[in-house]
Amino acid sequence: MAGNHPPVTDWTTDFDHTDEVWAADPYPIWADIRASECPVVHSDRYGGVWLPTRHEDVSAIAYDTEHFSSQSPIVTEGRPMMPAPQGVAPPISSDPPFHHDARRLLLPAFSPKAVEELEPFTRQFCNDLLDQLEGKDVVDAAADYAQHIPVQVIAKMLGFPPEDADIFRTIIHNALESVDLPVEKRLENFGLLDGYLRNQIEDHIANPRDDLTNYLLSAEMGGEPLNEEHVGGTMALLLIAGIDTTWSGIGASLWHLAKTPSDRDGWPPSPSCCRWPSRSSCGPTPR
Amino acid sequence: MKVHVDQEKCQGHNRCYALAPELFDVDDYGTAKEIGDGTVAPELADKARLAVANCPEFAITITED
Numbered sequence: 001m002a003g004n005h006p007p008v009t010d011w012t013t014d015f016d017h018t019d020e021v022w023a024a025d026p027y028p029i030w031a032d033i034r035a036s037e038c039p040v041v042h043s044d045r046y047g048g049v050w051l052p053t054r055h056e057d058v059s060a061i062a063y064d065t066e067h068f069s070s071q072s073p074i075v076t077e078g079r080p081m082m083p084a085p086q087g088v089a090p091p092i093s094s095d096p097p098f099h100h101d102a103r104r105l106l107l108p109a110f111s112p113k114a115v116e117e118l119e120p121f122t123r124q125f126c127n128d129l130l131d132q133l134e135g136k137d138v139v140d141a142a143a144d145y146a147q148h149i150p151v152q153v154i155a156k157m158l159g160f161p162p163e164d165a166d167i168f169r170t171i172i173h174n175a176l177e178s179v180d181l182p183v184e185k186r187l188e189n190f191g192l193l194d195g196y197l198r199n200q201i202e203d204h205i206a207n208p209r210d211d212l213t214n215y216l217l218s219a220e221m222g223g224e225p226l227n228e229e230h231v232g233g234t235m236a237l238l239l240i241a242g243i244d245t246t247w248s249g250i251g252a253s254l255w256h257l258a259k260t261p262s263d264r265d266g267w268p269p270s271p272s273c274c275r276w277p278s279r280s281s282c283g284p285t286p287r
Numbered sequence: 288m289k290v291h292v293d294q295e296k297c298q299g300h301n302r303c304y305a306l307a308p309e310l311f312d313v314d315d316y317g318t319a320k321e322i323g324d325g326t327v328a329p330e331l332a333d334k335a336r337l338a339v340a341n342c343p344e345f346a347i348t349i350t351e352d
Contacts, residue, residue, distance in 0.1 A: 107299050108316060
């Protein structure tokens, strides 16, 4: 976390998304800015960065793809090596119309039917994790349970060895958690990801199999195969975002349920309910 | 009550199908379509409103009789 930048003293002129206060609880900071005279604030840190805090501003910026690019989805000291419209990790770093096609390529792999096929594996893995927790008085639901699930599922989807889980955790730490490091250090850290993906691509070209990596290697956009940077960038996105978003989501859900007994009414839900939870029929969904 | 998905707006988030599979179906790209002519049985009215509220693209509309 914040080790390379001084602590923030004024959130309206000098905010920093890696500051310990922000990391612990950003919501009061955003609420203060939102209620202030100027709900869009600027900081000179990270080469200059703006922060809109109202929904209507965020929405307007997200849809105004003529004036705003998605090429730099992580705010760091660095600037994107690969410019829009493709960006470094398509489609999250891409602008329209490239974004639409690059995203559409991935949709079938995440369709309800495709995800359903992964359910028995995922369910078995979760049950095995719970078995390992048996007999423990205190369990860290985030570290001992949540963080392991997406690592295994996304590794299976991409066709990476499950025993490489520790490497993935380091890759994600490098990409998303040590964002305040100097550019040189971040580039050095990204060497692990680049090398890992290069080896996987070589192995998948030599030994093709039915997984997302080989799918990307054989996929076409506009009648042309994806370029090397597109394949590697999308693999990196699926690995990093697929794991990080999901372990945060599972961990935050469990934390919410632990703190909010009223939302646990009716749990555990029936299996059919569990597959497609809805607030009306079986309790909590994220608000 | 009837539901209708604007397929031009739908971007395949699958939220409606996850929340109300009785009312919506999706293709391999997650593009959603109302089932049949979109008629919502009275007991599914809440689910229909939930699907509308959860669509990130504002692609679902409800017409009341």
